[in-house]
Amino acid sequence: MRLSLSSFSSILLLSLAACGGSHDAAAPVASGSDSAAASSPSVPSITKTVTLSLAAQVGQKMFFDKSLSGSGKMACATCHDPAFAYGPPNNLAVQLGGPKLDQMGNRAVPSLRYKDITPPYADLLDNPDGFSAPGPGGGFTADGRVNTLAEQAKIPLLDPVEMANTSGADVVKKLQAAAYADLFVQAFGKDAFADSNAAFDNATKALQAFQMEDTSFHPYSSKFDLYAANKIGGDMTASEMRGLHIFSDPNVGNCSSCHYQGAGLNGSSALFTDFSYEAIGVPRNTSIPLNQDPAYFDEGVCGPLRTDHKPKSATEANTFCGMFKTPTLRNIATRNVFFHNGVITSLEQAIRFYNTRDTMPELWYPNVGGTPLKTNDASFPTYGLIKTQYKGGTVQKYNDFPALYASNIDTQVPLDGRAVGSKPPMTDQNISDLICFLGTLTDGYKPGQANSTGKCAE
Numbered sequence: 001m002r003l004s005l006s007s008f009s010s011i012l013l014l015s016l017a018a019c020g021g022s023h024d025a026a027a028p029v030a031s032g033s034d035s036a037a038a039s040s041p042s043v044p045s046i047t048k049t050v051t052l053s054l055a056a057q058v059g060q061k062m063f064f065d066k067s068l069s070g071s072g073k074m075a076c077a078t079c080h081d082p083a084f085a086y087g088p089p090n091n092l093a094v095q096l097g098g099p100k101l102d103q104m105g106n107r108a109v110p111s112l113r114y115k116d117i118t119p120p121y122a123d124l125l126d127n128p129d130g131f132s133a134p135g136p137g138g139g140f141t142a143d144g145r146v147n148t149l150a151e152q153a154k155i156p157l158l159d160p161v162e163m164a165n166t167s168g169a170d171v172v173k174k175l176q177a178a179a180y181a182d183l184f185v186q187a188f189g190k191d192a193f194a195d196s197n198a199a200f201d202n203a204t205k206a207l208q209a210f211q212m213e214d215t216s217f218h219p220y221s222s223k224f225d226l227y228a229a230n231k232i233g234g235d236m237t238a239s240e241m242r243g244l245h246i247f248s249d250p251n252v253g254n255c256s257s258c259h260y261q262g263a264g265l266n267g268s269s270a271l272f273t274d275f276s277y278e279a280i281g282v283p284r285n286t287s288i289p290l291n292q293d294p295a296y297f298d299e300g301v302c303g304p305l306r307t308d309h310k311p312k313s314a315t316e317a318n319t320f321c322g323m324f325k326t327p328t329l330r331n332i333a334t335r336n337v338f339f340h341n342g343v344i345t346s347l348e349q350a351i352r353f354y355n356t357r358d359t360m361p362e363l364w365y366p367n368v369g370g371t372p373l374k375t376n377d378a379s380f381p382t383y384g385l386i387k388t389q390y391k392g393g394t395v396q397k398y399n400d401f402p403a404l405y406a407s408n409i410d411t412q413v414p415l416d417g418r419a420v421g422s423k424p425p426m427t428d429q430n431i432s433d434l435i436c437f438l439g440t441l442t443d444g445y446k447p448g449q450a451n452s453t454g455k456c457a458e
């Protein structure tokens with residue numbers, strides 16, 4: 001759980017000013033936005049070329065090699081497309097994989113950018129903001145079930161609904177037949193293929209080395225990075241700056257309390273995650289095959305994909321249930337599907353969910369027992385998941401979550417449990433400003449370039 005006392009407001013704003021990794025956070029953001037902007041902004045050094053180690057060169061070849069799959073048609077890059085910040089190139093909630101590329105996956109594909117500074121999973125991880133209580137945090141995948149990028153790579157290579165190799169030895173055999181088999185031997189020694197277990201481990205270390213070393217995985221080349229490096233507003237527009245304040249205002253967006261944007265670990269620039277796990281009650285995605293079984297729930301840290309925090313019995317109150325990793329919001333405007341199950345299909349819809357999950361739950365969760373109206377009231381919003389208005393009945397709030405675990409739901413603004421029908425924390429203007437700010441987190445920004453999310457010039 002994270003604290004969100006309003007007295008921390010000024011700390012949050014100050015920490016924003018410290019975002020470049022330097023700590024001379026003398027001026028709060030608001031007063032620094034325009035006045036000193038005269039000095040010409042320089043783009044942070046993003047184009048510096050690094051020479052990849054031999055292992056990373058192998059990893060680079062592997063990452064794009066479709067022959068390393070049961071279908072022969074799927075590489076890491078098929079799901080983690082560099083043109084989409086190493087996230088999914090399409091609008092599918094989950095991807096199709098397996099030997100015939102006809103098996104639906106279980107979770108939405110995350111971006112692989114900015115994973116290099118992820119701490120190992122801990123039940124009580126210190127929060128990078130320096131004042132929140134420690135809690136579950138760190139690790140890879142949406143439930144933190146692996147601690148290194150190398151371990152992680154084994155999951156898709158062997159998953160029958162993803163790359164669908166039958167074993168590590170199966171992958172190694174394909175590697176031996178690859179055009180870069182010699183490079184593998186150069187990287188890992190003349191006996192590199194002698195023991196298939198060792199060779200499989202090295203293959204996953206190669207994938208890890210590529211992701212750690214290649215700057216395309218952590219370019220820090222967004223408009224926000226330019227702003228953070230200059231500490232004077234860069235060329236952030238007024239709407240982008242308003243959005244930044246919504247993002248960090250503990251009484252309005254409060255996004256920063258989990259998507260922490262202060263200086264990151266190891267002096268890195270803001271990572272837009274505090275690596276924490278939270279239960280926010282994302283609606284069930286009934287299009288995922290596993291969810292056809294009404295008794296199946298993807299409960300994040302407490303399983304079933306992760307196995308070391310499972311409830312001991314069906315009635316045990318387990319505080320890890322329903323928790324998913326807070327993902328980075330860097331490059332969020334390049335995505336088409338959102339949250340661990342991809343049920344939300346636009347950035348605006350994601351923010352609307354935060355804003356009205358409690359005040360208008362009927363927009364997000366199904367109604368049981370009510371009568372559908374022939375025509376919705378004119379005031380019934382169309383941005384939710386549920387497009388039909390009901391009279392009577394019960395809204396199944398948190399429908400992807402056994403009721404036993406309801407107390408695990410985080411209670412911070414904007415998801416603070418405010419009453420149905422009451423005023424949501426953000427206005428429409430706040431929401432469009434927030435989207436503009438999130439648009440500044442897309443890498444590859446060139447000074448003067450328009451914000452991809454829409455009308456953000458004013």
Ligand code: HEC
Nearest residue numbers: 075076079095097107108109110140141142152153156162
């Ligand atoms: C069929 C699509 C698909 C393919 C192919 C694929 N992945 Fe993934 N990847 C996913 C999904 C889905 C997740 C989220 C898994 C979860 O949360 O349990 C993921 C998660 C990850 C993560 C964790 C990111 C995080 O935020 O913690 C890494 C790292 C990763 N994949 C690397 C790879 C590598 C390396 C390959 C190639 C060996 C690969 N992936 C191939 C779909 C894919």
Ligand code: HEC
Nearest residue numbers: 253254255258278282324325326327338339340350354410
């Ligand atoms: C209580 C902590 C918390 C707060 C506050 C919070 N988030 Fe999140 N956010 C999360 C978690 C946890 C997830 C992943 C949930 C899941 O997948 O089930 C998430 C996921 C997201 C995603 C989807 C990311 C992706 O890659 O699919 C977006 C977009 C997002 N948050 C935006 C925001 C914005 C904007 C705000 C402020 C209005 C905000 N969040 C406030 C914890 C939080």
